[in-house]
Amino acid sequence: MTASTLEPSPVQAPVGGPLTWVRSRLFPNLRSSILTVLLTPLLAYALYRAVLFFFVNGRWDVVTRNLTLFMQGTYPRDQQWRIVTQIIVLAFAFGVGAATSAASQVDAAREAGLPVVKQGFLSVLKRFWSVIAFVLLLLYFANTATPWLVMGGAIAAFALGSLARFIPRRFRSVGWTLSVLALVAAFQVVAGTVGYSWMITAVVLAAGAWSAFKFEGVEGRRAVVYRGLAAVAAAVVTYLVYMQLVFPGVGWDHWSGLHLTLWVSAFAIVLSFPLGLILALARRSSFPVLRWLATGYIELIRGVPLITLLFMGQYILGFMLPQGTDPSSITRAITAMALFTAAYVAEIVRGGLQSIPHGQTEAALALGLPTGKMMRMIILPQALRAVIPALVGQFISIFKDSSLLEIIAIDEFLGVRSLVHAQADFRVVAHAETLVFVAIGYWAFAYAMSRESQRLEVRLRAGRK
């Protein structure tokens, strides 16, 4: 008897092209079809109105003529070279930072035995497409050659910075230090080196020296002493250098526009992070007094809107300091925003700390690690990695909340609209166009940040077993 072999039927490629897709996605059943039928005309109408607004009726000369005002506000025009230099140095800093982080990821993947995924240029474009599109929009509105030159310079600087991926592993921290240093230098170019700015650079260089010189051959306490000496030496050198080069700049009291928005957000984020960390640790501390103080602060700040803290800074802080020390509006605003964000960061970090299984702490104690080492080497790295997406979400929030500075007459990106509409030509027209432009600007940056945070979330989750 011949056995009938059961031949598996050949796999059929899915039949039908677009029509099948339309049928299955848009009209699978009655209810869905009704939905489609209702939504399509609405969508078409909205698109039609949008096209009319953007391409036909819109008075976009308001943006073209005031583009510099939107970007840098009332920054003195003869000092514009500082902002140009700053953009190029920032591009370099981002290039170095991106290259160093990519290289560290590759190393970590190699060590863990995971496949190494190279980040192509196209994938970077895809990640930051909203920011790139916004920059292209700005270039479209620009009516001088300067923005194009700045773009070219920035791209070149970024490419130069990404050469940092060839730094050997031993000196990887040099890459990070270089990146942070370039960031600080960008700030100094615009703000000048007078005053207290040497301290910022000194701290950064000291930290860089501490992490760069590991003195692995030397044992125990002596290594710490040597590293400390290296850090102090770096700080002293910085101080001496700064005292020599007196480079006046334009203090941040004179900044406005998108430039100010970005820097204020950056400062608020950077300043809030250590404070938030300290508050989170204090809230979980075993000292009851510290716990109460931290909890009181966090609950107070989280219960009030940011605008009340800005009012406090605006109306009250000046009186709380002795006469003669009058911090500018922007200093006060940044202080208020940093204090506000610190409370939220503290809550997020606390959540992260709580999510660490208690076994980790017990194991660390069993190994005899003192609390400081335990926190630094075991608990905090895990906790922070777990909450990076939530932290990025909070940072997006503070970036958007910088628009509140408009209410206290600081002309950041949204507030420049008031300046534009006080001009004779635009007093009564083009209100909607400026609003849409500002909205697009905020959206571009916030969207890019939120996509990064989602990517990080996926990557961190995938990394865990």
Add this chain to the structure above:
Amino acid sequence: MTTPEPSTSRPPLWRDVRVLRVAGQVAAVVVVFLILQWLIGNLVTNYGRLNISFDFGFLNQPTQFQIANHPQFNPRSPVWRMVLVGVKNTALAGVFGIALAGVLGLIIGIGRLSQNWLAAKLSAAYVEFFRNIPPLVVIVFFAFAVFLYGPLPNLRQAIEIPLFGTGRTALILSNAEWGVPGMRSTGNLLAFGVSALVAVVAAAVVWRWRTRLNERSGEPHHRVLWSLGVLLAILVVSYVALGGPLVIDWPQLSENRRRIASGFSINSGFMSVAGALGLYTASHVAEIIRGSILAVPWGQTEASFALALTNFQRYRFVVLPQAMRIAVPPLINQALNLIKNTSLAAAVGYAEITTLTQTSIGNGRPAVQSVVILMVVYLGFSLLVSLILNIVNRRLQLVTR
């Protein structure tokens, strides 16, 4: 084998952990206290120099300005009345905003998981759009799009939608104010209120009775029908008995067509704030709900497919109850955020507490006390909302062993 003697000498003071703990806390308190004292001392000195007082006596002085859309507010009323008006307006905007955000967020969150490609993509676009622009921009955008450059006429040429058959107007639409039907009392209001209270209590009692009956005997309880029946019966009887204490007040424009003289008027500032914040917060709510629905174990959905539940039944009885449990804490956060975001209403002229505080500071009221009152108001709201929603949260939590 001799065990070593435990050492009985204490370590030196500077290394003794117990002493350090106490000393550390004392030092922390002293430092904080000194800082506060320095700050407040300066404040007191500087205020003294300028002859500005610290007390709250300004609360009894007349407000001196008229509050928008509150014709019954007398500008000579004391400032504390203005504060109450501000608190009421904040609460109103908050409540309606939260309601709108909840409903819209639920629809969009579920829509994002829909099979219909258009619905899914539009929901995703909605969320990505509104989540990434500042709430202030949304509020001004909404005011521009709906009221200022929108299709509605101004009040003098308002659209009056008539009520069929009668000569009355059902709805008045304009770009400054909307008129909707309200209620007007014709006497015996207190008695009606008491009877309403009685009706609610009776309905609750009937609910419990029917639930207990069901638990004991297994009969279907129909408790909703029973309670509603009892509620309506008592209300109708008392309504008729008291001779109709409440009547519908149809909206009507005044003689000079400048304001809405009867009915209930909603002003555009309120609608801008509540609507815009509802739209904005709905995007966050949609994300939270989507995340919580996805967090419900897939086995639940598979089981409901196996039981041949319809989509609606699956959501209503299986997925959403479990999802809500996960979603309530972040939703509490969003509700609080919405209430705090109503402080941005100065951009559209809605007279909630922050706008009124700004106006009064601009007119010479002491800034410190005004800002302190403002912060206390928002802390009060935060506390209240947290309390209410925490009760809800606790009811929803699983009882774990």
Add this chain to the structure above:
Amino acid sequence: MQRKLLALLTVLAVMAVACTTGDPSADTVPATDTGTETTPAETTPDTGDTETTGTTEPAVLPQDEGGILAAVQDRGQVRCGVNDVLPGFGIVDENGEYSGFDIDFCRAVAAGVLGDPEAVEFVPLTAEARFTALQGGEIDVLIRNTTWTATRDGQEGATFLHTTFYDGQGMMVPASTGFTTLEDLADATICVLQGTTTELNLTAVFNARGIPFNPMTHADNETLQPAYESGQCEAWTSDVSQLTAFKASIEEAGGEEQYIMAEVFSKEPLGPAVPDGDSAWAQAVDWSVLATITAWEFGLTSENIGSYDGDDPNILNFLGADGFDPGLGLDPEFNVRIIESVGNYQEIFERHLAPIGLELEGSPNDLWTNGGLMYSPPYR
């Protein structure tokens, strides 16, 4: 448990001790390396009958020692509080440059005190924050279309100087409505800017006449103007100078014709203000501003001031010829520098306020010899 008790008791003890001996004066000596370079010196308390709660000497103020004038000269810059969104008075153009009537007076002060009209730092302020900025020392002089009132002189710690612009509050309606008096606006919605005396005046006038109304307050003109044009409010109340500017803009952009009611229902004398307690600084600013009016009276303009060759002793004194110095602490030729850089009052007016539709002749801002109110004391 015992430890916690010990901690608590210590804390309470410390607080008790601190509360009973609280002495903030020990902590209020200003640091010397911030902002103004003033040496911390012991000073006499400022306004006599202040009741400072708690103890102690008031903090050290620039106006108490050497004064704001010295501080400004040391710093080399005048910090001027201004408006940056008010047509005609203080706006920012597309190049980020400040210009306007008040801005020019800031430059006049800088020219007078420091010799350089560009040595100004413009600090834009909201209506609510302007007096706290002045009191707190964030600005040296406030030239921000601020009305001189008794409360501001007294409670808000400001000293007002010579009025530079006599304004009033008015009401604007679309011409097609045919409204001409305030009574026509019974029950109307009226747009007004928040936090200014405009709101108070509106309420006061309408209540006094028994006219009900509904105010619609906006945070700034940029949301108010669309509300007015879309008909959300039927009338717009503000200073007449502002209404004139917006009337011109609306009509030029092709909008409806506007009508500003003839009735002006409050006095709004706008002028510069300085902090209380420093007469030397107040006088320096005052005479810098007055220089523009005096020059106008003498017929001196930015063009011809360099070439005066007459004998009028009043004019010669004004020009600082023969070293005449009234002892204001300023350079003897400060008037010349002011007029050279910003011109006289008429030039400043024509440059900024004529383009927004305001007339100098026949208005209260005209020179006293033409029937107006601009009258400067003799410079001798």
